[in-house]
Amino acid sequence: MKLMLTCEHASNRLPAAFKKAIPAEVLKTHRAYDIGALAVFRKLVKFAKPEFYCEGKFSRLFVDLNRTITNKSAFSEYYEQLDKATASKVKAQATAYWSEYRTVIEKFVKANAKKEIIHLGIHSFTPELNGKVRNTDIGILYDPSRPKECELAQVIKAEIKRLHPEMKVRFNYPYKGTSDGLTTTLRKKIGPRYAGLEIEINQKFFK
Numbered sequence: 001m002k003l004m005l006t007c008e009h010a011s012n013r014l015p016a017a018f019k020k021a022i023p024a025e026v027l028k029t030h031r032a033y034d035i036g037a038l039a040v041f042r043k044l045v046k047f048a049k050p051e052f053y054c055e056g057k058f059s060r061l062f063v064d065l066n067r068t069i070t071n072k073s074a075f076s077e078y079y080e081q082l083d084k085a086t087a088s089k090v091k092a093q094a095t096a097y098w099s100e101y102r103t104v105i106e107k108f109v110k111a112n113a114k115k116e117i118i119h120l121g122i123h124s125f126t127p128e129l130n131g132k133v134r135n136t137d138i139g140i141l142y143d144p145s146r147p148k149e150c151e152l153a154q155v156i157k158a159e160i161k162r163l164h165p166e167m168k169v170r171f172n173y174p175y176k177g178t179s180d181g182l183t184t185t186l187r188k189k190i191g192p193r194y195a196g197l198e199i200e201i202n203q204k205f206f207k
């Protein structure tokens with residue numbers, strides 16, 4: 001078994017060419033990155049010593065590493081703030097960065113394709129969205145049609161509840177594990193030996 005940890009939305013950094021398109025106050029919000037996720041991710045890396053790990057270096061407003069590049073939502077609305085020439089230049093830069101991130105991961109996964117791979121993506125979610133309070137502490141996202149992922153989700157939930165019985169843990173909340181993302185892509189490419197789960201932590205813990 002090989003363990004892989006990733007953190008796609010770790011950073012709110014922007015490349016120089018894109019900086020003027022995004023207001024500084026937006027960069028501090030959950031729109032720009034997963035607040036708190038990087039600290040948890042780095043602790044997990046230290047603790048679990050995964051065979052492979054990697055973290056995003058730029059804000060998802062530049063490009064969302066957890067979307068297929070052909071998905072319109074991979075690129076934020078802030079591209080509209082740029083003139084056409086700059087926008088296409090920055091998009092090309094973003095696409096190259098996206099490909100590089102995905103290639104490193106796929107290389108590891110393919111090199112170990114004969115072994116079982118467990119992938120945990122570490123994310124966080126905003127406690128309130130559009131005026132609605134999300135009444136969950138930790139979400140575990142996976143594909144319910146994949147037995148190994150179902151089993152792992154149960155194990156992780158049981159362990160969280162053992163350590164912190166007060167915590168509200170929900171499956172496939174606030175998003176579905178089967179939506180477009182890195183795990184979805186890897187499931188298709190690698191097949192049943194791969195199990196990809198995303199851990200979504202409520203950002204209220206990081207305030």
Ligand SMILES: [Zn+2]
Nearest residue numbers: 009034123124
């Ligand atoms: Zn995320």
